[in-house]
Amino acid sequence: MNAYLPVFILMIVGILFAGLSFVASGLLAPRKKPTAAKLAPYECGIVPEREPPQRFPVRFYLVAMIFIVFDIEIVFMYPFAVVFRQLALFGFLEVAAFSVVLFAALLYLVSNGALSWGPAVILTRGMPSRTSESTITRISATKSTDGQAA
């Protein structure tokens, strides 16, 4: 356990540093009673009209859940990696089988669009994809009047 002693001491030093900074700031900082406007949530100066959202897109929760699967997998990989030389071929085959199962899960998730974010696909549906050529066409179309004038 001795090996963890320095880590523990460093943790205490870190907590002390943060705590003492707050104490010092409390002593040095001006103590005025802030106005209600100052205590309001930051909104670039206007009065906030809506509460912060209580609900979030379900994808964020999905990512959290999928993460647990992959994190558990990685936790299993660590002991395997440490004793890999002793296990040799047996260890490799075991982990390969494990990875195949896990990869199948990833394939399932991806093929159901569970890890897809953002609107890029929706946007391209009604519109041909933007190429450098189309952009040049667009720019020259908007600038055409200037060109004639010059």
Place this chain on the structure above:
Amino acid sequence: MTAADPLFSGSGLTLAVFLIVLIKVVVAFAVLMGAVTMMIWFERKAISDMQSRIGPNRVGPWGLLQTLADGIKLFFKEDLIPAESDRFVFKLAPYLVVVPAFLIFAVIPVGGMVTIAHHTFQLQVADPPMGILLVLACSGIAVYGVMLAGWASGSKYPLMSSVRASAQMVSYEAALGMNVVTVLLLCNSLSTRDIVNAQGGAFWHWNLIRTGIVPFVLFLIAATAELNRPPFDVVEADSELVGGFNTEYSSIRFALFYLAEFMNTITMSAVMVTLFFGGPAGPIPNIPHLRWVFPILWFTAKVVAFCFMYIWFRAALPRMRYDQLMDLGWKKLIPLSLAWMLLVAAAIISWRWALVALAAVVLGWSGLTWAFELGAERELADDAVLPTIGQRPLPGWELRHITDGDEDWEMDESDEDADSDEEVEA
């Protein structure tokens, strides 16, 4: 296998040993704080050079003391706790960000062995047998700090930022951990000192070469995202989220977040040097009594090189969109690191198994490509399981006409008139 710190191998925990530990901790703390102030100055100066500005040049020589001045100023600033916030969690969050940032540095081997007053010890704060797991654990705890800071603020933008941040950091942690496994396959130990010792000698013994460079590149990308540094700083995308999860923080609380961010940049550079670049390894000239200095110099040089690279990223690369970021993490980095890990494992056994693994990887990759296409189709189908995020309206007909060309579309009479008027004026 695990070579523990010889400091503890003697007669247990005597007063002298305890004092050495205490001195090590205090020195590490001081060096880290000094390094952070230098890093902030270096970042501001380097970026201003790249943008043809002067940067800080007033406080101290070349503006070196600018960070110190800023820090002192922040002590004198009003400490505000917003009315909407959850007061306890709001005060707790800075601790959760700063303390892990300190702890990661504890397991980094800074130099070789040193003997002072008959006590031989490693130049490293601690060498626990689980060293590299401590790094991952601490970067996991830092997610809590960011998440709680944004949530406790009771404000819109910090909350959005913290939800983004936690999803991003959690995603890239998987890729990060996977590449560490590749390194462990070669080093067979979780202790950072053993990982460094396994890479001793010339540079072709470094894990960078031995793992075939790819894990290093993947680790670098994942680490940059884990640090929320550009080009992956959607967490504090100023144009969308004001200032990120610490918008509501002021005074020294803000300073601590800022400090932790730069401290993490330094420690993550140090972790990369440890895992892939042999840590303090490097040629040591035979100068009596000064041989112990050179590993420290090599280590410092490597870390500074990585810090500069992060600064360069920030100056050169535009920010990624959030969906691009998540796609990169889940659909490229994680499968690729898994594939490379299997390849390295097979190559350690024999080259025949490496060929088999390569075939399996190619097969898997084509399966993944097929799954991408299927997923994109199903996402747009009417019976999609998940609703699509952020459905944007199509661009106006005028714009589409300009881009697409031929469609039955006519320019308004009034528009044409306005155009010709402009021409006359010009």
